[in-house]
Amino acid sequence: MTKTAWVFPGQGSQTQGMLNDLLDQPLAKEKFAQAEEILGWSVIDICQNDPDKLSQTLYTQPCLYVVETILADLLKDKQKPNLVAGHSLGEYIALYVADVFEWSPGLRLVKRRAELMDSAAGGMMAALINFDREQLETAIANNSEVVLANDNSPTQVVISGTPTAVKAVISQVKTKRALPLKVSGAFHSHLMKPAANEFQELLTPIEFHRANVPVLSNIAPTPAVEADVLKQRLIEQMTGGVRWREIALALPENGIERVVEIGPGNVLTGLIKRTCSGLTLKNIRSMADFDG
Known part of the structure; x- marks a missing residue:
């Protein structure tokens, strides 16, 4: 079976x-x-x-x-x-x-x-596609205002936090695409x-x-x-x-x-x-x- x-x-x-x-x-x-x-x-x-x-x-x-x-x-x-x-x-x-x-x-x-x-308000989420995971983990570890919200696959994640923090992490990580999500808050x-x-x-x-x-x-x-x-x-x-x-x-x-x-x-x-x-x-x- x-x-x-x-x-x-x-x-x-x-x-x-x-x-x-x-x-x-x-x-x-x-x-x-x-x-x-x-x-x-x-x-x-x-x-x-x-x-x-x-x-x-x-x-x-x-x-x-x-x-x-x-x-x-x-x-x-x-x-x-x-x-x-x-x-x-x-x-x-x-x-x-x-x-x-x-x-x-x-x-x-x-x-x-x-x-x-x-x-919910005041937060932001963004999807990262084909990214450097080591760089991402380091950037998140150094920024208490952003988290890994969705670890979806080896090549796709979603980060969540304050808009300033999310944008800062995106700027520090090599990624093919970073897409802000149309959501009301920083879910998860x-x-x-x-x-x-x-x-x-x-x-x-x-x-x-x-x-x-x-x-x-x-x-x-x-x-x-x-x-x-x-x-x-x-x-x-x-x-x-x-x-x-x-x-x-x-x-x-x-x-x-x-x-x-x-x-x-x-x-x-x-x-x-x-x-x-x-x-x-x-x-x-x-x-x-x-x-x-």
Whole structure:
């Protein structure tokens, strides 16, 4: 039996119309209705008719949670994963799929997370592509106002911090491209601490269950199933870095042979392909991808 990991993308993977072929699915209809009650707005309307709102953190994160969990639930009727992981927001979908929390509490968490992150200000994030890692590590070590927010692959990272600090680090590192990201704040950095503290007050009383499949977390890419461990890792996620490169390396170390990315786009399978070889990669972006 081929050991399979399911991985779930986060913000940046959203696409207009990403739910179109789910509209006739009874499960999806039920979830879209529940989501509108919880959110106070229509995921269908945003995804189909409002690309500007879809690109805003406030709406992006709940939309992705709803679409990816529906796809995962439909896929669970056909197969089951041996391991799950998600990139930033995607970790919430991974925890839901592992039965760590129920769907509605999960969406409420994502809603509040999106609100807090959308209201963050005063920070900057930038992606570095084909960079000198040694130079980057030195520059970050010498600047307390910038951190490695997303270690995505050997050739792509995201740094986060104050605008002055991020620009200073970029000037000190040899890189093919440095791209400022269109986000409201310095996500996955110490600058998110006030938002993280407020979010923790909401997260702490939420009931977490022991996972029915091991989860690789963003801040600790080692398999875990214990409810208290997974909750603590999620608490630390908003200010901690996303260690996706290490998650990718951990997949074959844990016997994984096949990786299925569930959600729009193919960002995570692309990052995994650039990080480790020998894995079979598949994308489930819509109902059309379920065969094969």
